[in-house]
Amino acid sequence: MEDLQLNPQYEKIIDDLLNQQYSIVDDFFLMKEVENLRSSLLDKYDEEDFKKAAIGNQFNELIVKAIRGDFIFWIDEKLANAKELAFFEKIEHFTNYLNRTCFLGIQEREFHYALYPEGTFYKRHLDTFQNDDSRKLSLVCYLNDEDWLPEYGGELVIYKDGEDDIKVYPLKGRMVVFESQILEHEVKPVKQERLSITGWLKTRKINL
Numbered sequence: 156m157e158d159l160q161l162n163p164q165y166e167k168i169i170d171d172l173l174n175q176q177y178s179i180v181d182d183f184f185l186m187k188e189v190e191n192l193r194s195s196l197l198d199k200y201d202e203e204d205f206k207k208a209a210i211g212n213q214f215n216e217l218i219v220k221a222i223r224g225d226f227i228f229w230i231d232e233k234l235a236n237a238k239e240l241a242f243f244e245k246i247e248h249f250t251n252y253l254n255r256t257c258f259l260g261i262q263e264r265e266f267h268y269a270l271y272p273e274g275t276f277y278k279r280h281l282d283t284f285q286n287d288d289s290r291k292l293s294l295v296c297y298l299n300d301e302d303w304l305p306e307y308g309g310e311l312v313i314y315k316d317g318e319d320d321i322k323v324y325p326l327k328g329r330m331v332v333f334e335s336q337i338l339e340h341e342v343k344p345v346k347q348e349r350l351s352i353t354g355w356l357k358t359r360k361i362n363l
């Protein structure tokens with residue numbers, strides 16, 4: 156049976172999204188789940204499966220480096236380990252709730268791990284591509300180890316017209332959800348390795 160109870164945590168996220176186009180949740184995942192994902196990320200990083208993030212393919216490497224310096228690993232859910240499956244189960248539950256209560260029509264998702272080495276950043280951008288508006292919600296969950304100190308940098312800055320910039324520090328277990336097509340944002344230079352799992356809830360892409 157589908158669970159039709161109101162979920163206060165999800166309701167808070169939905170309210171936030173409606174009111175301010177973003178939401179910050181510090182306890183979406185259990186600390187144990189966060190640690191599990193962190194260790195999965197680090198295992199994959201050691202196996203050198205990570206790739207330097209690319210932007211489309213019309214840019215050369217130097218230009219890409221001037222825009223973003225993180226390393227990413229796309230997670231193939233068919234190959235996901237138990238720790239990752241637990242993550243996707245929660246995402247699935249949340250997505251079903253969104254579809255049922257907000258008619259968002261989310262039918263697809265894509266997630267990657269990201270590692271920002273010291274000195275890297277991701278300049279101000281929007282999470283959508285030309286000719287593809289399928290990304291509806293961006294989700295970032297931070298997998299940093301200890302308490303992240305402000306002097307480590309690496310804050311996510313969300314820009315809203317006519318309002319103060321919103322600074323979000325990548326605290327362990329914190330999840331940020333925001334409207335992919337609306338909010339421009341950037342990752343400030345990091346002074347300490349910065350880990351996350353990042354993804355998008357998407358409508359089905361219509362191929363015209």
Ligand code: OGA
Nearest residue numbers: 277282295311342351353
């Ligand atoms: C991205 C992004 C934000 C963050 O990967 O597109 O903007 O805080 N990430 O890691």
Ligand code: MN
Nearest residue numbers: 280281282340
């Ligand atoms: Mn982004």
